[in-house]
Amino acid sequence: MSTFVPASRVSNIKISPSTAAAARARELKAAGRDIVDLTVGEPDFETPAAIKAEAHAAIDRGETRYTSVNGTLALRKAIIGDFSRRLGLSYADNEICVGGGAKQILFLALMASVDNGAEVIVPAPYWVSYPDMVIANDGKPIIVECPERDGFKLTPDALEAAITPKTKWLILNAPSNPTGVAYSKSELEAIGAVLLRHPHVFVLCDDIYDQVWFKDEPMTTLVAVVPDLKERVLLTNGVSKAYAMTGWRIGYGAGPAALVAAINKLQSQISSCPSSISQAAAAYALSSDQSFIKESVRVYKERRDYACKRLNEIPGLSCVVPDGAFYLYPNCGGVIGKTTPEGKVIENDLDFVLYLLDGVGVAALQGAAYGLSPYFRISFATSMEVIVEACDRIEKAVMSLQ
Numbered sequence: 359m360s361t362f363v364p365a366s367r368v369s370n371i372k373i374s375p376s377t378a379a380a381a382r383a384r385e386l387k388a389a390g391r392d393i394v395d396l397t398v399g400e401p402d403f404e405t406p407a408a409i410k411a412e413a414h415a416a417i418d419r420g421e422t423r424y425t426s427v428n429g430t431l432a433l434r435k436a437i438i439g440d441f442s443r444r445l446g447l448s449y450a451d452n453e454i455c456v457g458g459g460a461k462q463i464l465f466l467a468l469m470a471s472v473d474n475g476a477e478v479i480v481p482a483p484y485w486v487s488y489p490d491m492v493i494a495n496d497g498k499p500i501i502v503e504c505p506e507r508d509g510f511k512l513t514p515d516a517l518e519a520a521i522t523p524k525t526k527w528l529i530l531n532a533p534s535n536p537t538g539v540a541y542s543k544s545e546l547e548a549i550g551a552v553l554l555r556h557p558h559v560f561v562l563c564d565d566i567y568d569q570v571w572f573k574d575e576p577m578t579t580l581v582a583v584v585p586d587l588k589e590r591v592l593l594t595n596g597v598s599k600a601y602a603m604t605g606w607r608i609g610y611g612a613g614p615a616a617l618v619a620a621i622n623k624l625q626s627q628i629s630s631c632p633s634s635i636s637q638a639a640a641a642y643a644l645s646s647d648q649s650f651i652k653e654s655v656r657v658y659k660e661r662r663d664y665a666c667k668r669l670n671e672i673p674g675l676s677c678v679v680p681d682g683a684f685y686l687y688p689n690c691g692g693v694i695g696k697t698t699p700e701g702k703v704i705e706n707d708l709d710f711v712l713y714l715l716d717g718v719g720v721a722a723l724q725g726a727a728y729g730l731s732p733y734f735r736i737s738f739a740t741s742m743e744v745i746v747e748a749c750d751r752i753e754k755a756v757m758s759l760q
Contacts, residue, residue, distance in 0.1 A: 367493075367494050367495075367496070368494075370493050370494070371490035371493050371494050372490055374486055374487055374490075375486050375723060375724075375727035379397040379721060379722075379723050380395070380397045380398050380721075382715075382721070383395040383397055383721035386715075386719075386721075391719060392719050393715075393719045393720075393721055394719055394720050394721065394744055394747055394748045394751060395721045395740075396720060396721060396722050396736035396737050396738075396740065396744075396748055397721050397722065397723055397736075397737065398737055398739065398740075399535060399684070399685065399737050399739065400598075400604045400737075400739055401599060401602040401604070401654065401684070401739050402739050402740050402741060403602040403650075403654055404602060405601065405602050405603050405606070405639075406601065406602070406643075406650045408642070408646065408647070409601065409603070409639050409642055409643045409646075410639070412638060412639050412642035413635050413636070413638060413639040415638075416634070416635050416638035416639070417635060421634050421635065421638055422634060422635065423634060424630060424631055424634070425631045425632070425634050425637060426631065427622045427625050427626045427630065427631055428454060428455050428456055428618070428622045428625075429454070429455075429456030429610070429631070429632060429637055430634070430637050430638070430641065431451075432637075432638070432641045433456060433608075433610075433637045433638075433640055433641040433644075434451055434454045434456065435451075435641075435645075436640070436641040436642075436644040436645040437449075437454055437456070437610050437612065437644060438450075438451070438454060438612075439644070439645060440644045440645070441593070441612060444569075445578065445579060445582045446582060447581060447582055447593070447612070449612045450615070452615045452618065452619070453612055453613060453614070453615050453618055454610060454611070454612055454618065455610060455611045455612075455613075455618045455621045455622055455625070456608065456609075456610045456631075456632055456637070457608075457609050457610065457611075457621075457625060457629075457632060458607040458608070458609070458629060458632050458633075459596060459598065459607045459608065459609040460564065460566045460594045460595060460596035460598070460609030460610070460611075461487065461609065462609060462625075462629075463592075463594050463596075463609045463610060463611040463621065464487075464488075464491060464562060464564060464594055465491050465494075465495075466621045466624050466625060466628075467562060467592050467594075467611065467617065467621060468491055468492060468495045468497065468527070468562075469495050469624055470617060470620035470621050470623075470624055471526060471527070471560070471617065471620070472492065472495045472496065472497035472526055472527070473495065473496045473497070474496060475496070475497065475498050475524065476496075476497045476498070476524055476525075476526040477497065477498050477499075477500050477522060477524045477525045477526060478492045478497050478498070478499055478500065478525075478526060478527045478528075478529060479500045479502060479517070479520045479521070479525060479527065479528040479529065479559075480492070480499045480500065480501050480502070480529050480729075481502050481504045481511075481512040481516075481529070481530070481531075482501050482502065482503050482504060482728065482729030482730045483504070483510060483534070483536050483537055483687065483725065483728035483729050483730040483733070484501075484529070484531070484728060484729050485531055485534075485535045485536070485564070485728075486727050486728060488529055488531075489501065489729075497526070498524075500520050500525070501729055502516050502517070502520045503729070503730060504516070504730070505730070506678065506689065509539055509678075510534065510537040510539045510678065510687070510730075511539060511541060511545065512530070512549065514548045514549055514551065514552045517549060517552050517553075518552050521552075521556050521559060523558070525556070525558065525559050526558075526559070526560060527559070527560050527561065527562050528553070528559055528560075528561045528562070529561075529562045529564065530549075530561060530562070530563050530564065530580060531563075531564040531565075531566075532563075532564075532565065532567075532568070532579075532682075533567040533568065533570065533571065533577075533680065533681050533682030533683040534567075534683065535567065535683055535685055536685050536687045536723075536725075536728045536733075536735040537678065537680060537685070537687040538567075538662075538680020538681055538682055538683040538684075538685050538686070538687070539678065539680060539681055540571075540573075540577065540681040540682055541580075543578055543583050546578065546579075546580050546583040546584065547583055547584060549580065550580060550583060550584030550586075550587055551584075553584070553587055553590070554584070554586060554587070557590070559590070560590045560591070560592070560617075561580060561587065561590060561591045561592070562592050562594065563579055563580055563581065563591055563592065563593045563594065564594050565579055565593060565594065565595050566594070566595055566596055566598065566599050566609075567599055567682050567683035567684075568595065568600075568682070569599070569600035569651050569655070570599055570600060570654075570655055570658060570682050570683050570684060571655065571681070571682040572655065572658075572659050572662065572680070572681060572682055573681050573682075577682065579593060581593055589614050590614070591613055592611050592612070592613035592614070592617060593611065593612045593613060594609065594610070594611045595609065595610060595611075596608055596609030596610060597609075597639075597640045597643050597644070599683075599684075600651050601640075601643045601650065601651070602650075602654070603636075603639070603640070603643065606633070606636040606639060606640065607632065607633065607636060608632055608633075608636050608637060608639075608640040658684050658738065658739070660742070661684075661738040661740075661742055661745055662679070662680060662684070662686070662738055664742065664745060664746070664749075665677075665686055665736070665738050665745050665748075665749060666679050666686065668749035668753070669686065669688050669749065669752070671753075672752065672753050672756050672757075673692065673756065673757075674690065674691075674692030674693040674696070674756055674759070675688050675689065675690055675692060675693070675752075675756065676688065676689045676692070677689070684737055684738050684739040685735055685736065685737055685738070686735070686736050686738065687725070687728075687733050687734075687735050688733060688734060688736070689732065689733055690707055690710050690725075690732050690733060690734055691732045693710060693756060693759055694706065694707075694710075694732050696759035696760060697759065697760045698713055698717065698758070698759060699717075699758050699760075704759065706724075706726065706731060706732060707724040707725045707726055707731045707732040707733055707734055708724040708726055710724070710732075710734060711723065711724045711734050713755060714734075714751075714752060714755055717755050717758070718751035718752070718754055718755045719751065720748050720751050720752055720755070722734045722735060722736045723735040723736075736748070
């Protein structure tokens with residue numbers, strides 16, 4: 359009997375660690391374990407009622423057929439309007455692409471541009487999918503560690519040192535998953551100055567969390583700060599995080615027309631178009647009342663403040679306060695080398711998250727999955743009740759170490 363052998367592009371990549379951790383937490387819950395799950399990077403809010411109502415209305419209007427590969431005109435106009443209103447950026451219709459989530463847009467951008475070992479600079483800690491997306495498209499991820507002493511941010515010197523003649527892209531994710539940190543205007547100017555000296559380097563700006571923002575000064579992005587880079591930046595975003603629409607699967611990008619055309623060409627052979635109903639809902643979300651975002655961010659900030667305070671009070675742990683998104687990336691270096699009540703030595707951050715899972719039923723993700731140890735990632739996109747219980751359990755677990 360024949361045995362299926364996957365293509366090398368499949369064998370060379372990993373299953374997403376965050377997806378695997380969430381699945382493991384669900385399995386344990388189904389088996390009757392009392393698990394507090396902090397792995398899921400997904401708003402716990404319902405999609406606003408008015409957005410859901412617009413989806414129903416679109417069905418009633420008969421908007422149930424294929425759309426253009428790059429999305430409906432209504433959605434593209436809404437995207438252009440959103441970028442103009444919030445960021446002061448102007449894009450033409452042929453500079454907009456729409457896909458089944460921002461993740462698909464990022465993958466298609468790499469598929470359209472990366473091959474034969476082209477290098478992609480990935481600052482660490484990074485979203486777990488970036489390196490494997492690059493590898494799947496025959497590229498080479500160049501991991502640049504961005505330590506906590508630098509605010510988990512890429513410095514101009516580190517960027518300069520990482521660029522080679524083979525560099526095709528730099529990926530910038532801000533606010534970041536997993537740290538929640540973002541770049542100030544002056545920091546973006548400094549990065550932009552390096553990029554202007556290297557005209558062969560393009561930038562994937564993953565701004566999916568840019569509206570989950572806690573600071574007083576408005577969020578900004580590289581192309582808004584350094585407009586001379588506009589023809590080399592693909593600005594990606596979507597409705598999943600800000601509007602609690604993860605399952606609707608709508609993401610989009612704005613960038614050079616030639617790149618957008620290549621992405622659309624690939625999409626025409628992959629999925630034809632995103633869901634017409636989801637597009638109608640997304641167009642409404644982007645162009646209607648935005649009060650849901652303001653209220654949800656207020657709630658996220660309360661959760662962030664509570665969780666940060668609790669974790670920073672636990673001996674052996676410390677936590678940088680994030681600028682945005684809904685993640686914490688606590689440093690667990692202070693517990694490395696300690697011993698569990700069962701006699702096992704905590705040798706790394708994976709050991710620590712397994713101890714939290716097995717010992718007190720808290721599901722988190724090890725920092726090694728994000729390219730920088732010794733840390734662990736938790737999501738506060740869950741109720742305050744769950745966060746309080748999780749912090750109580752983490753404190754109990756750490757205090758039980760010898």
